[in-house]
Amino acid sequence: MSQHESSVEEPSGSGQPSGSLESLGRKRRLEERDVPAVSSSYSSAKEVPGWLKVARPQDKYEQYGQRRVERSNDTAGDSRYSKYNISTSNSVLKRRHEESSSGDDAHPKYAKYRDESLDRVQSSSSSSSVPEVTAYSNIEIANPSANHREIRYQTFESHIRDRETADINNIVRSHYNQRTVHSKYQGSRTKSPIYKLRNFNNTIKYMLLGNFVKRDENNNEKLFTLLDLCCGKGGDLNKCEFVGIEQYIGIDISDRSVEEAFSRYRQKKARFKSAHRKDNTKYNFEACFATGDCFGQTIPEILEPNFPGIIDRTFPVDCVSIQFSLHYSFETEEKVRTLIMNISKSLRPGGTFIGTIPSSDFIRGKIQRKEYIKEETGKKKFGNSIYSVTFEKDPPADGVFRPPFGNKYVYNLIDAVDNVPEYVVPFETLRSISEDYGLELKYKKNFIDIFNEEIPKYFPKLNKNLIEGMKRSDGKYGAEGDEKEAVGFYLGFVFEKSGV
């Protein structure tokens, strides 16, 4: 989903002065550091930054367990990786944009901007449903405004062939790759029909991250770190500056999105690091980005080939954030367990797992109250002018999905998500699996309630443009009409890693 498409860039400058979050100890740590813990300036794939050139104990990786990855194994002889069956060759560091060109159905709407290679999804039998792991560091992104004149706003539609037969990873990757390319040319974001909705969703994420991303006050040695799973185009980078983190690690399956996220980060990265003169319009944290499948690979499998030593140097982290994405994992129990294991093993005790997902309570209510229509195809559908949910199979009359995995629906959000398959996330199942991995539920609330409860506190803290972008027709702030129902489809949650 995506409102998820929160790739909404909020208006620039929404990074909040984080002076209140800075303890003296932290300032000292920053001053004393002479090498960044996660460097953004890897000039080539072969160069390993100095801070990573350390011996690392093998058992650090063992906490993530063993996963099978189908790809060429050229790591023979390196016993550290044998249990993950992952490649350490430089070949995996190559950008993998060479999805072969299909030359298919050019859409007149943005044909001139078209990257035809993005249209085709790979066949479901292809082993590439697990992406090759790619690190992003030294990437040149053309400035689109230099090449194309902005004429009018063009709403987004994806063009995915083989949609019916392709597997979810391929559909999702193609969709978000196309979305990323399109967003460069579509015109001013303020013209989007869901501009207000995006601002609303961003505000919710500010509130969740602002309230629940906490540094480890008992450990002055560790840098304040956030792992952003399914990070998309880096729509939450501003929020990370807002909460004052020191290190950011972003992973997404869409290589175009990861490229874009890195490009955005690089453009706003503060050049000089000084605890005394902090430029709050810039990113004062270090970051790295990688492509990977967060539901099918372990975090070391994704990160280590590109950033050797990163697990030992930067994990466990203080927060794992997964925004508007977890529902894609509910295709199978195995995917959900892989994801939750990744999250739990990445977190320090007391660290938080923060996410936003469609609410199974909301979906159940719609079904129980029979607030749906039957399409000509016989499929049941609910929604309004902004969003729609179309069930693949008849939903259960009581709205309780059993078994809790693989309950597919197609989600549509105007100008953002174009009929992409998603899966119902029965919240109790998420809670129970999370508990299996030592994650305890701390907070769960519908978006409307989060907004109403938190807005008095956040109104003075957030960027003015973001707030103004939520102005309703009655002069108040928040969501209204069809947008209100569309945002009410979502909930925010927070789990905490148990232990000391």
Ligand SMILES: C[S@@+](CC[C@H](N)C(=O)[O-])C[C@H]1O[C@@H](n2cnc3c(N)ncnc32)[C@H](O)[C@@H]1O
């Ligand atoms: C709606 S977007 C959300 C992006 C970002 N979290 C935000 O809030 O702006 C969903 C993201 O999930 C990513 N995604 C879906 N399945 C994934 C997977 N298995 N592994 C990694 N990323 C995945 C998509 O590529 C897409 O960028």
